[in-house]
Amino acid sequence: MSSHIYLRMLGYVVTITLHVGNIVVMSQPKPKHIVVDPRIAAYAELQARFFTCWTFFLQIVCAFSGLICDTLVLWNTSNKDYKLPKYLRGFRNTLFSAIVWPCTWLVFLFFWTLYIYDRSLIYPEFVDDYLTPTSNHIMHTAIIPIVLWEVVFQPRYIPKSHARNLKHLTFHLVLYFIVMIYTYVERNVWIYPVFKRLYGTPYFFIVLASLLLICVIFYYIQWFLTKIIWGRLEKENTKIKIH
Template sequence: MSRHVYLRILGYVATITLHVGNLYVMGQPKPKHIMADPYIRGYMEMRTRYFTRWTFFLQIFYAVCGLTCDVMVLKNSKRNYELPKYLKGFRDTLFAAIVWPSTLLVFTFFWTLYVIDRNLIFPPFLDQIVTPTSNHIMHTAIIPIALWEVLFQPRSVPKSHVKNVLHLVLYLGLYLSVLIYTYMDSRRWVYPIFQKIYGTVYFYIVMGFIVILCLGFYYLQWSITRKIWGPLEKEKVKRKTR
């Protein structure tokens, strides 16, 4: 049994503990004078529609899925056991097509705008309810979590990327529909940057740039995968040809 399985389990347990613990902390009752702030109330009403929130919930869900897979493998380690094809396919597609690109997008988009002008993405009033630690768990810690999976989950580069890219585009389309519905329903954009640039050409440029970024991040993972797992794949091919 490869030691990688134990390192993955450690990563999954840490991911679940970190994110669920952060959710618990952020969910604690806030003082009445803070909740009386209309900007805070607006944020609380929108909190389920933030892409960041979608992403760390995805990381929790994926960690549960990955943990389930590895426990199944460990329980059957004395036999020549393989994960059910559809379970393995679901796990691999979920990470490659959605979790990895979404994670890198959240980190890059958030911190770039935060450095340029935090009012575009995370206005100062949010400091009243989101501590620096919680902020970094949601926007920084997600990167090592995703990298841990790439480092310790043996993978091979798919022959075709059509299926994964299609899943990614559909996921982005789903989130875009939520953004548009929110604006049509309340005349407010989830993120301040869109409130500022909507109605200008920059709105479409930013939207297009986000899609391009996600596609770039998707393909980036396979460059990393080749460097880490390429030698292992070559060894497998050699064994098959003997």
């Protein structure tokens, strides 16, 4: 059996430990002077609506599903005809390919580009009192080696049609845009300050369209990397067994 399966499992365990551990740390009680700050209170209350949080949560789900898949494969090594349940395998592959990979790159590029240009547009200074630099990098930097690890150690075939994956990706992004706009309507606040400046101008819709385009571009980049690393794996008659 290829050692790739053990390296994948190591990556899944590290991913789960890193993100869950970070959630525990972020959930710890904060000093009173921080809690009473209305800006931080609003930020903490809206945490579940941040795209970053959606993304690292889905990385956890993806890691759990991958760990289950590889565990089942190890348990059934003696059965040469064993195949993973179709829907479990499909869920893992679709979740990663259609959503986790492109959205992870979107979070990384969007956050750090704005942070370097003008952090007030994406990560105001008062947030430093709520989140440590380590937590910040776990959510916005460490997410990249996590998805790269999967591409490097998970053999995959390149789908003949990308329509279904692109539909999943588009639905995910449109759903988030709806949540973001609903939050503005409900609370008169934009989750990300940059949209407060853009709202009411043509750039608002241009930026939203650009975010979708970035995700689509990176969706296809994963298959370019897959082809380089693994070759073009066909669904049938492949030299590499895909679990």
